[in-house]
Amino acid sequence: MDDFELELKHDFIAEALMNLEEAEQAFMELETSTHPSELLNKIFRLAHNLKGGSRAVGFPDVAEFTHQLENLVLKLKEGQIALSPQNVTTLLKSNDRLMQMLSGLKDNLDAHFNNADLIAEIQVWLDPSGAPVAVHAELEVSVEFQAPLVEDAAAPSSQDARFEVESFFSGDMDEVVALAGAPVVVAEPEPVAQLRPDPVKLAPAPAAKTHGSDKDKDELVRVSLSKIENLNNYVGELIILQSVLQQQSADTKNPLLHASIHQISKLSKEIQALSMSLRMFPIKPVFQKINRVVRDTAQAVKKEVVFETQGEELEVDKSVIDHLGDPLVHILRNAVDHGLESSSEDRVRAGKSAKGNVTLKAFNEGNQLVVEVRDDGKGIDPNIIREKAVQKGVIKTAAGMSDQDAIMLIFHPGFSTKSETSEISGRGVGMDVVKTNIEEIGGRVTVESVVGVGSTFRIVIPLSLAVLDGLIVAANNDTFVVPLNQIQETLNLARMKVSYIEGVGDCIELRGAVIPIYSLADRLRKGASSRASESLKDKVALLVKTKHCMMGIAVDDVVSTQQIVVKPLGEDIRKQKGWLGSCILGDGRPTLIVNMTELFESDVTLKDWKENVAA
Amino acid sequence: MTDNRFLEISVSGQVCALPLLSVREVISVPDITALPNMPAFFEGMMNLRGKILGVVDLRKRIFGKKPAANADAREVVVVVETERGEMGVIVDAVNRVLNLNEGEVVAAPVRESDPVAKYVEGVIKKSDELVLILNMHRLLEIGPAGGTARVAA
Numbered sequence: 064m065d066d067f068e069l070e071l072k073h074d075f076i077a078e079a080l081m082n083l084e085e086a087e088q089a090f091m092e093l094e095t096s097t098h099p100s101e102l103l104n105k106i107f108r109l110a111h112n113l114k115g116g117s118r119a120v121g122f123p124d125v126a127e128f129t130h131q132l133e134n135l136v137l138k139l140k141e142g143q144i145a146l147s148p149q150n151v152t153t154l155l156k157s158n159d160r161l162m163q164m165l166s167g168l169k170d171n172l173d174a175h176f177n178n179a180d181l182i183a184e185i186q187v188w189l190d191p192s193g194a195p196v197a198v199h200a201e202l203e204v205s206v207e208f209q210a211p212l213v214e215d216a217a218a219p220s221s222q223d224a225r226f227e228v229e230s231f232f233s234g235d236m237d238e239v240v241a242l243a244g245a246p247v248v249v250a251e252p253e254p255v256a257q258l259r260p261d262p263v264k265l266a267p268a269p270a271a272k273t274h275g276s277d278k279d280k281d282e283l284v285r286v287s288l289s290k291i292e293n294l295n296n297y298v299g300e301l302i303i304l305q306s307v308l309q310q311q312s313a314d315t316k317n318p319l320l321h322a323s324i325h326q327i328s329k330l331s332k333e334i335q336a337l338s339m340s341l342r343m344f345p346i347k348p349v350f351q352k353i354n355r356v357v358r359d360t361a362q363a364v365k366k367e368v369v370f371e372t373q374g375e376e377l378e379v380d381k382s383v384i385d386h387l388g389d390p391l392v393h394i395l396r397n398a399v400d401h402g403l404e405s406s407s408e409d410r411v412r413a414g415k416s417a418k419g420n421v422t423l424k425a426f427n428e429g430n431q432l433v434v435e436v437r438d439d440g441k442g443i444d445p446n447i448i449r450e451k452a453v454q455k456g457v458i459k460t461a462a463g464m465s466d467q468d469a470i471m472l473i474f475h476p477g478f479s480t481k482s483e484t485s486e487i488s489g490r491g492v493g494m495d496v497v498k499t500n501i502e503e504i505g506g507r508v509t510v511e512s513v514v515g516v517g518s519t520f521r522i523v524i525p526l527s528l529a530v531l532d533g534l535i536v537a538a539n540n541d542t543f544v545v546p547l548n549q550i551q552e553t554l555n556l557a558r559m560k561v562s563y564i565e566g567v568g569d570c571i572e573l574r575g576a577v578i579p580i581y582s583l584a585d586r587l588r589k590g591a592s593s594r595a596s597e598s599l600k601d602k603v604a605l606l607v608k609t610k611h612c613m614m615g616i617a618v619d620d621v622v623s624t625q626q627i628v629v630k631p632l633g634e635d636i637r638k639q640k641g642w643l644g645s646c647i648l649g650d651g652r653p654t655l656i657v658n659m660t661e662l663f664e665s666d667v668t669l670k671d672w673k674e675n676v677a678a
Numbered sequence: 679m680t681d682n683r684f685l686e687i688s689v690s691g692q693v694c695a696l697p698l699l700s701v702r703e704v705i706s707v708p709d710i711t712a713l714p715n716m717p718a719f720f721e722g723m724m725n726l727r728g729k730i731l732g733v734v735d736l737r738k739r740i741f742g743k744k745p746a747a748n749a750d751a752r753e754v755v756v757v758v759e760t761e762r763g764e765m766g767v768i769v770d771a772v773n774r775v776l777n778l779n780e781g782e783v784v785a786a787p788v789r790e791s792d793p794v795a796k797y798v799e800g801v802i803k804k805s806d807e808l809v810l811i812l813n814m815h816r817l818l819e820i821g822p823a824g825g826t827a828r829v830a831a
Contacts, residue, residue, distance in 0.1 A: 111828075177793055296728075299728070540713070541711075587714035587781065588716065630729070632732075645723060645730045647725050647728065647730065652709050653711045653730045654711060
């Protein structure tokens with residue numbers, strides 16, 4: 064196989080996988096759409112492209128399978144077969160199979176696949192009366208390709224092969240269909256042979272481009288992610304250098320220099336915003352995948368579910384997309400399988416609608432992305448959780464544990480309330496994996512639940528992982544950076560009355576609430592401590608909201624706020640709790656970014672504090 | 679084929695060797711930001727042209743303590759690359775590159791009870807001295823094995 068052919072095949076696979084994702088979305092919409100014919104047209108076009116392309120680059124298994132699929136779609140399109148959830152399922156299964164085949168081919172270009180089972184299923188739809196009719200594939204194909212040949216001749220002599228394909232497919236689809244549907248009498252294999260020498264022309268063009276999106280004239284290019292990452296790294300360097308420059312310029316009085324530096328800082332910020340946006344992708348594909356998962360799960364457990372999504376137009380960092388999919392799939396499966404009541408009778412008895420409601424919602428909150436999964440099912444019973452947790456040895460005793468704490472135990476490794484693993488969500492992957500995945504990208508996941516009313520899973524992820532607004536603070540003769548979004552407000556302790564209460568430690572009263580004060584320097588020096596060793600008099604407290612309470616973190620001084628570029632820490636250092644990463648500040652020194660919430664939210668501190676208050 | 683080239687370094691008076699291919703560059707000791715709650719041998723992190731790397735003091739790492747200041751100390755940081763990523767190690771001096779013949783590297787008959795033993799991977803026989811080949815992977819392990827203090831329990 065020469066390089067050209069190899070490249071051709073890989074290009075085809077990449078494009079085809081993209082098209083299949085689009086097709087899946089169309090399949091999903093089929094069920095609810097009131098105008099399915101348009102969707103069917105789209106699907107037909109995709110299937111047709113795929114068939115032609117796969118045959119041209121030499122994937123006969125894919126071609127044969129899509130050919131059968133195309134027949135089915137054609138009949139659906141022409142109304143010879145009525146749409147039903149059952150045949151949509153067949154379509155979805157076919158789409159899955161195609162994805163499997165193409166991913167298989169991606170790894171091994173010579174892979175072969177046996178699709179007899181699904182082809183038989185499709186045949187049953189095509190001819191419900193009995194034995195599958197043997198269709199002469201070659202014959203049909205030759206008819207299909209009459210159109211491209213005609214079109215090729217008529218098309219303007221553009222050098223751009225893709226343009227030709229586009230103009231063909233957006234142009235005379237009906238003609239092709241008419242030809243394909245017409246009775247076939249002549250077998251004419253030549254067109255296939257003729258097409259081979261220049262198969263590029265058959266590479267499936269993205270259907271979105273061929274149809275209806277003419278208003279969007281902005282051309283798109285595909286760029287490898289590593290290039291974008293490199294660009295972002297360099298821009299990060301630029302930002303650092305720029306802040307060094309700015310800091311150093313304080314010593315000089317040259318007005319031109321100041322003006323130039325100001326200009327550069329403006330420019331580099333814009334470049335940074337632009338380069339960061341290159342990594343931003345719409346969250347929509349994730350939601351589409353979820354849509355499918357909910358449908359399949361609901362069908363598998365025989366529940367009726369009304370699934371609603373909101374905010375799929377949001378754009379988030381690529382790494383967020385990569386890490387969000389699996390946790391969401393898991394949470395949604397759980398919501399449908401375990402969250403909702405097992406039968407609609409149960410629901411009606413509880414005074415709810417017969418169909419279960421599950422909502423997936425994404426929205427921005429400050430500098431964070433929030434993804435919420437809400438179901439109106441039976442809720443999580445903290446008592447059952449407590450019981451199971453003790454039984455499984457996750458906790459020693461449930462005494463004194465709040466309902467909320469108990470519910471959060473579902474994220475504990477090795478915890479599962481299911482008495483028997485079901486095929487749907489019992490895949491040996493627990494909620495702890497959800498938590499780990501989310502935490503890997505600096506996010507948090509929480510759940511709130513009311514028995515009989517439903518549960519809400521809430522995932523909070525910083526929107527951009529690479530740049531954040533940081534507050535630079537001094538503590539312990541050192542400089543640290545705290546993400547600005549973690550700090551509710553800063554208080555000058557010199558103007559507050561700091562009291563020491565036995566059992567609570569240092570605390571202040573703020574708007575009626577008692578807020579414990581911890582010293583960052585102490586914490587970083589030797590771990591938990593309830594009493595700040597140094598005088599808090601001349602310090603500044605950063606008000607941080609942790610999971611359960613507000614606390615004040617005392618630092619020596621707040622130096623400035625600055626937009627910082629987050630650099631990853633080494634593998635070993637990253638394992639340390641409470642550190643978000645590192646960054647390089649204006650003076651060129653590496654500085655630690657402290658995750659206040661994590662550093663002070665640790666169970667020890669909280670328990671100490673709580674127990675002490677109770678005492 | 680295994681590479682038979684090593685970078686000969688001095689660590690607390692002992693002559694050691696690092697596989698040459700794991701060495702990225704040698705730089706003078708930069709500003710190092712200390713990290714709280716890390717083992718003593720972990721000096722902190724440094725800025726290498728915009729990349730942030732951890733820095734380990736090999737003298738503290740291998741021999742547990744920093745020796746008394748040497749009059750002709752030419753401390754340098756050797757930037758090495760291991761499976762754990764890039765890191766800087768502080769050594770007393772970099773001496774030369776050793777290009778060895780087969781048979782010059784022998785297995786080290788280490789004394790198991792010796793704390794240094796676990797960092798030794800082999801010995802190079804030179805006419806006048808023995809050179810220890812260091813196991814970079816173990817040396818730069820900062821996990822529990824290295825006695826990491828946790829920030830929070």
